[in-house]
Amino acid sequence: MDIASMTVEEISRQVGDKPYRGKQIFNWIHKQLVTSFEEMTDLPKPFREKLKLTYSIGSNLRKLKTVHSADQTTKYLFQAENNTIIESVYMNYHFGGSVCLSTQAGCRMGCVFCASGQNGLERNLAPSELCAQVYNIQREKPKINHVVLMGCGEPLDNYDNTVKFIKLISDENGRQLSRRSITVSTCGLIPQIIKLADEMPAVTLAVSLHAPNDSIRKVLIPAANAFPMPELLRACSYYTHKTRRQVTYEYSMIKGVNDSLINARELAKLLKGSISHVNLIRFNELKGLDLRSSTDDTIRRFADILSGSGIKTTIRRALGSNINAACGQLRNTILASR
Numbered sequence: 001m002d003i004a005s006m007t008v009e010e011i012s013r014q015v016g017d018k019p020y021r022g023k024q025i026f027n028w029i030h031k032q033l034v035t036s037f038e039e040m041t042d043l044p045k046p047f048r049e050k051l052k053l054t055y056s057i058g059s060n061l062r063k064l065k066t067v068h069s070a071d072q073t074t075k076y077l078f079q080a081e082n083n084t085i086i087e088s089v090y091m092n093y094h095f096g097g098s099v100c101l102s103t104q105a106g107c108r109m110g111c112v113f114c115a116s117g118q119n120g121l122e123r124n125l126a127p128s129e130l131c132a133q134v135y136n137i138q139r140e141k142p143k144i145n146h147v148v149l150m151g152c153g154e155p156l157d158n159y160d161n162t163v164k165f166i167k168l169i170s171d172e173n174g175r176q177l178s179r180r181s182i183t184v185s186t187c188g189l190i191p192q193i194i195k196l197a198d199e200m201p202a203v204t205l206a207v208s209l210h211a212p213n214d215s216i217r218k219v220l221i222p223a224a225n226a227f228p229m230p231e232l233l234r235a236c237s238y239y240t241h242k243t244r245r246q247v248t249y250e251y252s253m254i255k256g257v258n259d260s261l262i263n264a265r266e267l268a269k270l271l272k273g274s275i276s277h278v279n280l281i282r283f284n285e286l287k288g289l290d291l292r293s294s295t296d297d298t299i300r301r302f303a304d305i306l307s308g309s310g311i312k313t314t315i316r317r318a319l320g321s322n323i324n325a326a327c328g329q330l331r332n333t334i335l336a337s338r
């Protein structure tokens, strides 16, 4: 049994013994970042031996590869149980370090512009495997103060484990990461957005919009066929209403697909009056895919139209573009070489 995926209460219930054991064990795993029961030196030896027989401390991620870029972005490839390959990225911003985590190995959403979905879904990652990505990177980069669930996988397609991870990483007995510093990204799974608003109101929601209307969106994101934009925007309004937090809309700028000035005006009309923020992203071009990034000039003009309509807009810095930093790219190179 994976004790690193359990809350303090669950550990206490499971291991029995003294009432404070749950907190002690949780603290060793999520604060002291130990990976073996031997290191939990304030537990009696016979008790540690007993724990070893029943529990494992998550899956010990093995670092396979690290790739650094000039802008201090670092990409990590980890090997988890069952030979699963996980990809994570560390990014350095003026406000500190941010880690982009994978929530699934692969993805079944099939977005046409994304490398992660090209081989389908292998499996969901456990809460402890999400934590382990942060903790492994933290050993090298101690100043992580933001976590974004925007790597391989659709976090809300692995809803229970995603929510459990947020509980574990923000727990006062462990890493104590503020929930406000956690961003959950989704391609727009409406029922889970509503659920998240009700259960995890402090986290930030980022929605991959990538289009100003359903006809373009359905081509880019097959999941959009089940979740039309008017309903998606209603779910986002509910999120804002419930959480008092603005929703971030991610918009990858793809040449000739979604980047015309007509598209910009359409998007501006759609989002006018909403409490939101648009991130325009330079599209990360993928080998073998006939999609190109919009030019810087087009992105600027697109941004001007949105800003001119009163919509908060940022052009996101393209980090790590020389190291296959778009989600799934590096993982795919390893899978292809097997």
Ligand code: SF4
Pocket (backbone or CB within 6 Å): 107, 108, 109, 110, 111, 114, 115, 116, 117, 151, 152, 153, 154, 187, 208, 327
């Ligand atoms: S963009 Fe996100 S949801 Fe879409 S295929 Fe890639 S990982 Fe999955």
